[in-house]
Amino acid sequence: MTDQTTIPRHHHGDLRNALIEAGISLLEEGGLDALTLRKCAARAGVSHAAPAHHFDGLAGLRTAIxxxxxxxxxxxxxxxxxxxxxxxxxxxxxxxxxxxxxxxxxxxxxxxxxxxxxxxxxxxxxxxxxxxxxxxxxxxxxxxxxxxxxxxxxxxxxxxxxxxxxxxxxxxxxxxxxxxxxxxxxxxxxxxxxxxxxxxxxx
Amino acid sequence: MTDQTTIPRHHHGDLRNALIEAGISLLEEGGLDALTLRKCAARAGVSHAAPAHHFDGLAGLRTAIxxxxxxxxxxxxxxxxxxxxxxxxxxxxxxxxxxxxxxxxxxxxxxxxxxxxxxxxxxxxxxxxxxxxxxxxxxxxxxxxxxxxxxxxxxxxxxxxxxxxxxxxxxxxxxxxxxxxxxxxxxxxxxxxxxxxxxxxxx
DNA sequence: AAAGCAAACTTGACAGTGTAAAGTTGTCTC
DNA sequence: GAGACAACTTTACACTGTCAAGTTTGCTTT
Missing domain, CATH: 1.10.357.10 (Tetracycline Repressor, domain 2)
Known part of the structure; x- marks a missing residue:
């Protein structure tokens, strides 16, 4: 479980990179189908809608990855x-x-x-x-x-x-x-x- | 809209092949992401759960295609x-x-x-x-x-x-x-x- | 220090999707 | 005609992506 005490609400600080890293982990573990926005967000310790501020949807995250x-x-x-x-x-x-x-x-x-x-x-x-x-x-x-x-x-x-x-x-x-x-x-x-x-x- | 008069309810007759053809059409038109079970079922004129009797989920349909x-x-x-x-x-x-x-x-x-x-x-x-x-x-x-x-x-x-x-x-x-x-x-x-x-x- | 603004989120909702369970209809056999 | 089973349909739920509105935090200006 993500340690929430180290990540301030509403200002992660480096969320874009954290989401990319989370996505890479999911892909390494489970392949193409394992990559979802909500799972990346969960791993980065943020809500499901947070990625929308850094990427143009799932396709945008995939491109960044x-x-x-x-x-x-x-x-x-x-x-x-x-x-x-x-x-x-x-x-x-x-x-x-x-x-x-x-x-x-x-x-x-x-x-x-x-x-x-x-x-x-x-x-x-x-x-x-x-x-x-x-x-x-x-x-x-x-x-x-x-x-x-x-x-x-x-x-x-x-x-x-x-x-x-x-x-x-x-x-x-x-x-x-x-x-x-x-x-x-x-x-x-x-x-x-x-x-x-x-x-x-x-x- | 599918002509429902030609397809009897509860017994399509050749649904497996119809679903495969529907899937091929969807892939030709829109690529990998366009293929979904529900869209195939709709094109074949059946309910969304009908494919389950012919394929082991979406992965099974993809394999058949x-x-x-x-x-x-x-x-x-x-x-x-x-x-x-x-x-x-x-x-x-x-x-x-x-x-x-x-x-x-x-x-x-x-x-x-x-x-x-x-x-x-x-x-x-x-x-x-x-x-x-x-x-x-x-x-x-x-x-x-x-x-x-x-x-x-x-x-x-x-x-x-x-x-x-x-x-x-x-x-x-x-x-x-x-x-x-x-x-x-x-x-x-x-x-x-x-x-x-x-x-x-x-x- | 306070106010205002914008960035960076969160919350809630909705549509689409896959899957499962229970129910219904049609066909075949006895 | 009855019973069994195949072949569906209907309903429900969880997961997912996306959107809109609300909240919190940080920064700048006064």
Whole structure:
């Protein structure tokens, strides 16, 4: 039960962040369906109508949670990019591994991040470049962009491959119904296709 | 308003299918959030409690809709496999194009198909092979499986790439916020990576 | 210190939703 | 024709999102 003595009535002080944190907790514990405005409010120790002063309804809260989750995801990807070595191939493999790790540990957050409308996530510009996490992907892909090829092509190849693998794997569609570790699926073998990204030799 | 004269009270005759069709209509029109038991019941011309005799709650209805959607998807993929020619590469490209077409035309259905728990979708066996649509993918990938490689590796490479691209594209994350046609994104260039699937030459 | 204003809540109400229980109607079998 | 059961309907309740009105708190001005 929330300790009401530490939270003054009518002026929480940092309710917006408290609601976002409460929402993240609910998503981590119970997935998408577990997130409700009233439950967030209860966890933050306020009435059910308090969130309305900080968010444009449940959709607004979800968007704010997605934005916070993207920040955490970007931080996670930054660390992952360095985890497997300094060569461009190793960095690329590292961020793909980090992507999947994030999905395994935070499935509810990942589903929220990619469930909110794209236009609510991006700022005024409308390209994916707005996202810090996308810039990490871009940096890692840059060494593999052949001359005369738009960088987006390579970036979208990598992103599609790892995003698709992550969603299919964590949702139990790749042979293991409830995967707990990366090794529960053929991650290394599937990601071998990354070695072909940017490869323009004729076959 | 539903024509009540054609549906006898207390014995609809084919209510289960009527509810599934109603659900599919609601998803096509308004996406995931538009699907509710009461709206399905209203469209089928019955009371709000009637679905309970055919489905295990809203989750049960969603699962049934997903199964019907997978059937339609498989039919769509079968047609797509033949659409671009008879060579193995053309067939593979064809089903990927068909996958994306399906996602563009039926975004709500695709999100439902991959949003229900995997264990509710599969029959007694728990591999993806249960799904008709997966067998189409398997057939198309078979020519590219190198000796000594498990077929799943190649299948998962292809599935991950097209599934990821489809979800990112239709949800507006690949540079075009509301894509209407495949040409609104760099599908052909991104899918060029398919030509590398199964390629074991040393680089 | 007091008054006024606005922010930041709370309280209460309503509509929509899912689910459960009890009742009613229609069909089938004996 | 009677009985049993399937296939509904009706009623009720809890949960949820949202809105409107009221209350409390903090800040600014006099």
């Amino acid at each position: 997605a934005q916070e989750a993207f920040d955490r995801f970007a931080a996670s990807m930054t660390a992952a990019a360095k985890a497997e070595g300094d060569s461009p191939r190793a960095r690329l493999r590292g961020i793909c591994r980090g992507y999947l790790e994030f999905g395994l540990k935070h499935r509810g957050l990942l589903e929220t991040m990619f469930g909110v409308p794209a236009e609510d996530i991006l700022q005024e510009g409308n390209g994916p470049e707005d996202a810090a996490s996308y810039m990490i992907l871009r940096d890692a892909c840059a060494p593999f962009v052949p001359e005369g090829t738009q960088p987006e092509v390579i970036e979208f190849q990598v992103w599609s491959l790892i995003h698709g693998y992550t969603l299919l794997f964590v949702s139990g569609r790749l042979g293991c119904l409830a995967p707990e570790r990366i090794e529960d699926g053929p991650f290394e073998q599937v990601m071998a296709l990354l070695d072909r990204v940017g490869d323009t030799t004729v076959t | 997903a199964q019907e959607a997978f059937d339609r998807f498989a039919a769509s993929m079968t047609a797509a496999a033949k659409a671009e020619g008879d060579s193995p590469r053309a067939r593979l490209r064809g089903i990927c194009r068909g996958y994306l077409e399906f996602g563009l035309k039926h975004r709500g259905l695709l999100e439902t198909m991959f949003g229900v728990p995997a264990e509710d979708i599969l029959q007694e066996g728990n591999g993806p092979e249960d799904a008709a649509s997966y067998m189409i993918l398997r057939d198309a990938c078979a020519p590219f499986v190198p000796e000594g490689t498990q077929p799943e590796v190649i299948e998962f490479q292809v599935w991950s790439l097209i599934h990821g691209y489809t979800l990112l594209f239709v949800s507006g994350r690949l540079g075009c916020l509301a894509p209407e046609r495949i040409e609104d994104g760099p599908f052909e260039q991104v899918m060029a990576l398919l030509d590398r699937v199964g390629d074991t030459t040393v680089t």
